[in-house]
Amino acid sequence: MSTFILYGLTALLLIISFRKDRMKTRMALRKALKAIENILPEFLVVILLVGFLLALMNPTVISSLIGADSGLWGTILALLVGAVTLIPGFVAFPTAAMLLQGGAGYMQIGGFISSLMMVGVVTFPVEKRYFGTKVTLLRNGTAFVFSIIVALGIGFVMGEL
Amino acid sequence: MVLIVMGILFLFNRDLGGATFQKAGHTIWEMLFIIPPIFVLLGLLDVWVPRETMVRFMGERSGVKGVLLAFLLGSAAAGPLYGAFPVASVFMRKGVKFSNIMVFLGAWSTTKIPLILFELQSLGVRFALTRLAMNIPGILIIAWILSRIVSEDAQRAVYERNTETQS
Numbered sequence: 001m002s003t004f005i006l007y008g009l010t011a012l013l014l015i016i017s018f019r020k021d022r023m024k025t026r027m028a029l030r031k032a033l034k035a036i037e038n039i040l041p042e043f044l045v046v047i048l049l050v051g052f053l054l055a056l057m058n059p060t061v062i063s064s065l066i067g068a069d070s071g072l073w074g075t076i077l078a079l080l081v082g083a084v085t086l087i088p089g090f091v092a093f094p095t096a097a098m099l100l101q102g103g104a105g106y107m108q109i110g111g112f113i114s115s116l117m118m119v120g121v122v123t124f125p126v127e128k129r130y131f132g133t134k135v136t137l138l139r140n141g142t143a144f145v146f147s148i149i150v151a152l153g154i155g156f157v158m159g160e161l
Numbered sequence: 162m163v164l165i166v167m168g169i170l171f172l173f174n175r176d177l178g179g180a181t182f183q184k185a186g187h188t189i190w191e192m193l194f195i196i197p198p199i200f201v202l203l204g205l206l207d208v209w210v211p212r213e214t215m216v217r218f219m220g221e222r223s224g225v226k227g228v229l230l231a232f233l234l235g236s237a238a239a240g241p242l243y244g245a246f247p248v249a250s251v252f253m254r255k256g257v258k259f260s261n262i263m264v265f266l267g268a269w270s271t272t273k274i275p276l277i278l279f280e281l282q283s284l285g286v287r288f289a290l291t292r293l294a295m296n297i298p299g300i301l302i303i304a305w306i307l308s309r310i311v312s313e314d315a316q317r318a319v320y321e322r323n324t325e326t327q328s
Contacts, residue, residue, distance in 0.1 A: 002239035002275065003194055010198040013205055024208045032204035035247060036196065043196065046243065047189050088191065088241060089276040093283040106288060113280075114292065117271040123243045130246045132319050135311055139266065142303045150295050157291045 042125040049122040050086050057085050063099050066108045075151055078108040082115030083144060086122050107161070110154030111147055118143035195240045203251045215255035223258065228301070231261040235268025245269040253323045259316045260308035267300030 017025045062085075066078040087095070096109045119140050120127065127136045155161040219227040238245065248269075249262050257265075272293065280289040308316075 003191070006195070006198045006239055010201050014201065017205055017209065025205075028204035028208040029201065030204075031207055032197075032200040035203065035250075036200050039247065043192070043243075047192055050192070051189060086241070089273070089279060093276075093279050097283040100284070109284070110288070110292065113284075114271070117242070118267070120242055123246075126243050127246055130250045130323060132315075132322055134315060135307070135319055138307055138310060139263070139303075142306055143267075143270070146299050146303060150292060150299070153295050154288065154291055157287065 039126065039129060042129045045125045046123050053085060053122060054087070057081065062095065062112075063102055063104070066099065066104055066112060071105075074105070074108045075111050075155075078104075078112040079115045079144065079147055079151065082112040082117075082147070083119040083140075084121045085116060086120065087116065089117070092116055105155070105160055106158035107151050107155030110158075111151030114147035114150040115144060118147060192241075192243075195244055199240070199244050199247060203247055207251055207254075210255065212255050215252070215257055219252070219257040219261050221256075221258050223261070227258060227261045228264055231257075231264040232268045232272075232300070235265040235270075236272045236274050238269050238273060239275070242266070242270045250323045253320045259311070259319075260304045263304035263307045264300060267296075267303055271296050272300070 014025065017028065062081060065081055066074045092113065096113055099112075100106070100109055121140070124136060124140075127139075131139070152161065217223065219230055223230075235245070238248075245266055249266060252262055252265065277289060277293060280292070311319075
């Protein structure tokens with residue numbers, strides 16, 4: 001759905017731009033192509049990693065790691081699993097809901113969701129290309145620490161702590 | 162080159178089993194589909210929006226307005242976090258402040274509006290609102306910390322890296 005909107009919007013703006021100024025539009029497209037070419041190698045590495053990880057980390061495996069009564073250890077695992085996996089939100093939330101029904105704690109799920117969304121280990125090559133190693137490590141590091149805090153906060157609010 | 166990698170990928174997936182192949186395939190297609198429009202939009206942004214405008218709204222002296230704008234743009238975005246990096250790259254070239262770029266990345270990663278609605282629905286109001294209430298200050302604090310620990314020289318180096326890769 002959002003992909004559809006994205007394409008629609010892009011097409012619309014492209015048409016408007018083309019009507020206003022052909023040369024500028026051509027330049028924009030050339031820039032787009034150039035930018036894709038620049039980042040493509042990194043993206044392909046990420047795609048490979050994602051394919052590999054998705055094959056390893058399916059919902060069954062995830063639920064066995066952060067399932068019922070997994071406690072503090074489960075929370076740590078949940079944070080780590082979230083950090084290394086890359087799954088879209090519309091898959092992540094139902095999976096999380098399923099895990100909750102299967103007996104996982106809110107604290108684990110809070111940590112998992114937070115690090116899943118904010119920390120990207122597999123996308124490291126892409127992020128590094130734009131931000132350099134230092135900033136990438138720092139951003140992911142602080143986001144990970146923050147996810148620990150979120151896990152604790154969720155645990156507290158949901159009455160698990 | 163691309164074909165070789167895709168070939169390896171295919172072998173990889175076939176080895177690791179049929180059911181997972183579908184899921185991996187889905188995510189990979191999603192990635193491949195999302196990349197082109199993002200870059201085309203960025204190309205358009207690059208040509209049509211002058212640097213001065215971006216500096217005025219989100220640059221060094223943009224103040225609260227810049228932070229707010231970074232937050233809104235990130236939250237209104239569609240797509241996974243890796244889509245935000247090229248956007249941030251163009252922002253850097255247009256003179257957007259480092260801390261605002263970090264706010265933008267934070268918002269994109271975790272306070273996207275459609276995802277919040279989805280989270281409310283699947284994990285409950287209490288869970289989703291607690292996370293949101295922590296995320297909003299969290300994103301700002303992270304951006305502030307990062308703009309503090311990354312020295313000005315290092316920030317400049319990051320900005321220079323993005324003028325190189327694009328030109």
